[in-house]
Every structure is written in C-alpha cells, then in structure tokens.
Amino acid sequence: MGKWQGLSHNQAGWVAITVCMIVLLMSGCASMKAGDSGSDTGVTADKNAPLYYDFGDVLVPRAMKVDKNASFVFRTPGLSAGVLSLKGRVDGYSLITFFENNMANDNWSLVSAFKSFRNILLFKKENRWCVINITEKRFYTYLEIWVSPTVEGASPNL
Structure with missing residues (x-):
C-alpha cells in the first residue's frame, strides 16, 4: 500500500x-x-437473418417484432391459421420486395398486389391463402400476415 x-x-x-x-x-x-x-466449424448464426414465426412457411424479416396482443394463431397437427401482427422500423417497399422475393421459395404464388398507403399482397398455395398487409405510419411500419386454409368446394379459379 x-x-x-x-x-x-x-x-x-x-x-x-x-x-x-x-x-x-x-x-x-x-x-x-x-x-x-x-x-472454423462452419456454423455461424446471422443475427439479422429472417425468421419463421408461427407459420412455418412464411419468412419474416428479423427487424419486425411480433405484437402478441394483436396476433391470433390457431394450430392443429398439420395446420396453422390466423393472423400474426408485427411492427418495426422498416421501409414498407422493402417489405413488399422481401415478400415478393421470399414467398416463392416456400411455394407460395403471388395472385395479386395492391400498392398504396396500405399495401396488400395476396398469395396462394394448393390448400391455403396468405394475405400480407403492410401499412406505414409515422414511426413504425405495421405488418399483418393472415393465413387461412381454403374452403373445400370453392372455385379453384378464385
């Protein structure tokens, strides 16, 4: 000392x-x-990589955070349906581009798109529909992912 x-x-x-x-x-x-x-092991986790949340075939950018209070997802073996609500500080048009590029990788086909203040993308698979709703507001961009099974007997040309 x-x-x-x-x-x-x-x-x-x-x-x-x-x-x-x-x-x-x-x-x-x-x-x-x-x-x-x-x-060296070749296993690296990208902390910015997109994630699959409640729907195992709808990839979501990691920057979007789930709003549990506004989400409702119903699951049974072999089926998940409902709405997943998210928000984040992401440009709306970059989200549109993200879904247009990534949904095809999970065998979704783009049926139609409405692009304006409220952007809606409509995708289909053999037995399900997916609606992507993207709304930009002042501080956040809000994303809703709606997934629904098709109704048996509905027109296949819809």
Whole structure:
C-alpha cells in the first residue's frame, strides 16, 4: 500500500481508469479469439437473418417484432391459421420486395398486389391463402400476415 500513498486522488482515479480499460481491452480480445475458433466449424448464426414465426412457411424479416396482443394463431397437427401482427422500423417497399422475393421459395404464388398507403399482397398455395398487409405510419411500419386454409368446394379459379 506504500506505493499508492504518494498519489493524489486525481492520479489514483486515472490509474484506476487505466487499469479498467486494460482489463476491458484484454477481455474483448479474448472474446474475439474465442469467436474466431467457433467460425472454423462452419456454423455461424446471422443475427439479422429472417425468421419463421408461427407459420412455418412464411419468412419474416428479423427487424419486425411480433405484437402478441394483436396476433391470433390457431394450430392443429398439420395446420396453422390466423393472423400474426408485427411492427418495426422498416421501409414498407422493402417489405413488399422481401415478400415478393421470399414467398416463392416456400411455394407460395403471388395472385395479386395492391400498392398504396396500405399495401396488400395476396398469395396462394394448393390448400391455403396468405394475405400480407403492410401499412406505414409515422414511426413504425405495421405488418399483418393472415393465413387461412381454403374452403373445400370453392372455385379453384378464385
């Protein structure tokens, strides 16, 4: 303790801050090293990658967050239907482009699209319909994903 007695409070504070910075830098370098060894396995999780939420065949950008109070999804073995509501700070036209590009990967066919203040994309599969509703407001963009099974006996040309 004798070494530190000659330091003023100001000098002791600077020494403490310097020691803390060195410790932080060392721990940061150590975590980077650990991250590098994990990348050798070829398994890396992209924290910005889109996700499948309640509908296993409708991909959603990760920037959109689920609004549980406005969502209702019904599930049985082999069927999920309902509405998934999300919001986020995402440009509406980039969402339109995202769904136009990604729904085909899950075997959805674009039937029609309404593009205006309220954007609606209508997709179909062999036994289901999906309506994507995108509305831009001042601070957030709101997204509703409606998925419904087709009604048996309905016109296949609809």
